[in-house]
Amino acid sequence: MIKDLFKGIRAGDRFALSRAITMVESKRPDQRAEAQELLIRCEEVVKNPLVVSVTGPPGVGKSTFIEAIGLALVEQGHRVAVLSVDPASQMSGGSILGDKTRMAMLGRSAQAYIRPSSNNNQYGGITTVSRETGMLCAAAGYDHVIFETVGIGQSESDVRFIADMVILLLQPGSGDELQGYKRGVLEQAHLLVVNKADGEQQQLAEHTRLSFETNRMMVDQIWQQRILVASALSGYGIPEVMNALSEFGQLDLVELRLAREQDWFRWRTEDLIRSKVAEMLAPEIKSLLQDMEKGTLSPTQALFRFDELLHERLD
Amino acid sequence: MIKDLFKGIRAGDRFALSRAITMVESKRPDQRAEAQELLIRCEEVVKNPLVVSVTGPPGVGKSTFIEAIGLALVEQGHRVAVLSVDPASQMSGGSILGDKTRMAMLGRSAQAYIRPSSNNNQYGGITTVSRETGMLCAAAGYDHVIFETVGIGQSESDVRFIADMVILLLQPGSGDELQGYKRGVLEQAHLLVVNKADGEQQQLAEHTRLSFETNRMMVDQIWQQRILVASALSGYGIPEVMNALSEFGQLDLVELRLAREQDWFRWRTEDLIRSKVAEMLAPEIKSLLQDMEKGTLSPTQALFRFDELLHERLD
Numbered sequence: 001m002i003k004d005l006f007k008g009i010r011a012g013d014r015f016a017l018s019r020a021i022t023m024v025e026s027k028r029p030d031q032r033a034e035a036q037e038l039l040i041r042c043e044e045v046v047k048n049p050l051v052v053s054v055t056g057p058p059g060v061g062k063s064t065f066i067e068a069i070g071l072a073l074v075e076q077g078h079r080v081a082v083l084s085v086d087p088a089s090q091m092s093g094g095s096i097l098g099d100k101t102r103m104a105m106l107g108r109s110a111q112a113y114i115r116p117s118s119n120n121n122q123y124g125g126i127t128t129v130s131r132e133t134g135m136l137c138a139a140a141g142y143d144h145v146i147f148e149t150v151g152i153g154q155s156e157s158d159v160r161f162i163a164d165m166v167i168l169l170l171q172p173g174s175g176d177e178l179q180g181y182k183r184g185v186l187e188q189a190h191l192l193v194v195n196k197a198d199g200e201q202q203q204l205a206e207h208t209r210l211s212f213e214t215n216r217m218m219v220d221q222i223w224q225q226r227i228l229v230a231s232a233l234s235g236y237g238i239p240e241v242m243n244a245l246s247e248f249g250q251l252d253l254v255e256l257r258l259a260r261e262q263d264w265f266r267w268r269t270e271d272l273i274r275s276k277v278a279e280m281l282a283p284e285i286k287s288l289l290q291d292m293e294k295g296t297l298s299p300t301q302a303l304f305r306f307d308e309l310l311h312e313r314l315d
Numbered sequence: 316m317i318k319d320l321f322k323g324i325r326a327g328d329r330f331a332l333s334r335a336i337t338m339v340e341s342k343r344p345d346q347r348a349e350a351q352e353l354l355i356r357c358e359e360v361v362k363n364p365l366v367v368s369v370t371g372p373p374g375v376g377k378s379t380f381i382e383a384i385g386l387a388l389v390e391q392g393h394r395v396a397v398l399s400v401d402p403a404s405q406m407s408g409g410s411i412l413g414d415k416t417r418m419a420m421l422g423r424s425a426q427a428y429i430r431p432s433s434n435n436n437q438y439g440g441i442t443t444v445s446r447e448t449g450m451l452c453a454a455a456g457y458d459h460v461i462f463e464t465v466g467i468g469q470s471e472s473d474v475r476f477i478a479d480m481v482i483l484l485l486q487p488g489s490g491d492e493l494q495g496y497k498r499g500v501l502e503q504a505h506l507l508v509v510n511k512a513d514g515e516q517q518q519l520a521e522h523t524r525l526s527f528e529t530n531r532m533m534v535d536q537i538w539q540q541r542i543l544v545a546s547a548l549s550g551y552g553i554p555e556v557m558n559a560l561s562e563f564g565q566l567d568l569v570e571l572r573l574a575r576e577q578d579w580f581r582w583r584t585e586d587l588i589r590s591k592v593a594e595m596l597a598p599e600i601k602s603l604l605q606d607m608e609k610g611t612l613s614p615t616q617a618l619f620r621f622d623e624l625l626h627e628r629l630d
Binding site: 036132262270273280299301 | 351354355358372374446447450489573576577579580581583584585587588589591592593595596600603604607608613614615616617618619621622625626629
């Protein structure tokens with residue numbers, strides 16, 4: 001069964017790949033052993049794909065940008081998997097803007113695979129199994145895996161566990177808004193792209209690029225941050241983005257990836273710990289919640305009591 | 316010692332309050348017992364303050380807005396504590412925009428207390444001890460506690476553990492960017508304020524308000540979301556914001572607060588669990604990381620091995 005699924009993935013069968021991703025994303029315990037077997041098989045055979053995260057604030061044009069670089073990669077002979085955020089799953093009903101057809105051209109390419117993220121992907125793009133879904137895509141022959149991530153919150157910090165290269169898209173005129181970005185977001189971006197540089201916005205975009213240019217930093221000790229101006233819609237600046245991608249892909253990433261895997265491992269162990277112990281202490285948590293409801297313990301007292309219990313049980 | 320600190324806080328001594336907040340934010344184990352004692356003393360004497368979170372994307376004018384409503388609250392006879400994000404701590408060196416004087420007028424009021432968040436506040440405004448720092452402010456006699464939070468990430472979801480009322484600031488023209496917001500951010504906002512409605516932006520702001528108006532939702536089952544237009548800079552629309560604040564403050568919040576405290580308790584237990592068990596399994600984690608480095612275990616294999624270990628140790 002897993003053997004057949006593995007064969008299907010390796011043969012480039014998209015349905016097999018989609019089924020495998022669903023299995024790996026599943027929280028059902030009976031799927032866990034099978035998912036493990038599949039992942040270990042895949043890990044044995046795959047080479048590392050170049051994993052790129054495209055991130056930025058809402059409305060900056062991430063999906064248009066991803067389509068543009070995806071199509072350019074396909075033209076260069078690459079195979080591209082896009083793990084995207086499904087806007088419909090982000091709003092209740094998804095009806096505010098209606099259904100946009102996202103990445104329609106890229107979706108028609110035989111060399112591309114687009115997968116919208118699942119509904120339980122709360123944090124805008126990176127989940128605890130993102131590394132695994134990327135590996136499945138690699139096993140299916142995709143040499144570039146692109147994650148679309150949203151916003152500047154948790155998923156921005158989780159991105160560094162998953163992606164080789166981080167591209168941050170910015171709005172023209174957003175230089176002054178820098179003060180609101182937290183340290184990590186800018187410092188981890190290998191490439192800043194001021195997008196939407198078309199029509200009247202072009203001059204403003206160039207101005208924004210210059211305001212960032214004076215604050216460029218080293219990212220990962222092997223890469224000096226670059227700042228480009230582009231319009232994913234018109235194609236302006238996309239060749240320069242492709243050059244940066246290609247140069248980054250030619251770096252020796254072995255040490256970087258080892259460090260990233262170690263960070264990923266620590267991050268995942270924390271997650272496993274949390275769910276395991278929460279399950280183990282569920283009765284105690286329930287009883288303390290009842291005490292809070294009855295008013296016999298204040299929230300502060302209940303938490304201190306839990307802290308004591310945790311130490312009694314685990315020390 | 317704690318008795319004196321408690322007395323100082325109750326007497327309205329700002330230095331005592333600041334020292335207490337530093338103590339509660341400290342991760343030093345020797346401060347833990349003292350912090351617990353202080354918090355339990357405070358919890359016994361305080362009434363619930365109205366806790367407001369002011370949130371929104373970078374550059375939307377959060378600190379100007381907070382200053383405007385803070386000054387208006389003081390004029391109404393309230394005492395206001397603001398737990399704000401220090402922009403200097405968010406960027407390396409903090410020098411990109413230079414030092415802005417934030418909330419200077421509010422800072423001069425004897426009825427207001429402004430505390431920039433600590434440097435280790437990575438997630439833009441809400442930390443695991445935010446409830447506690449709010450309680451200390453309440454014990455010092457502040458009847459309104461305002462948290463400034465940044466961005467649309469983790470702190471946006473954590474806000475619901477802390478705040479009674481959530482105010483989301485929006486840029487004029489940002490209606491189309493809605494698709495990028497994740498479900499929770501909009502749905503949990505009691506009040507949307509399209510800020511910066513001055514000069515040429517006023518008409519656009521009004522248009523943005525209308526685009527949100529058709530999608531208003533119930534928040535917390537007792538409050539229909541409101542959408543207002545304001546300019547914190549000119550004061551336009553601030554009286555309407557104050558009306559909304561005052562009406563919200565007159566609601567019966569008992570049930571809401573109980574539900575929120577229960578969510579807060581679950582959230583905090585998860586955090587305690589994570590740090591405790593990570594400490595307990597530190598040797599195993601270290602040894603698996605070494606196996607990964609030597610290449611005897613792949614990342615996937617190491618994680619599965621850890622999962623087994625976790626079950627062996629805790630079952």
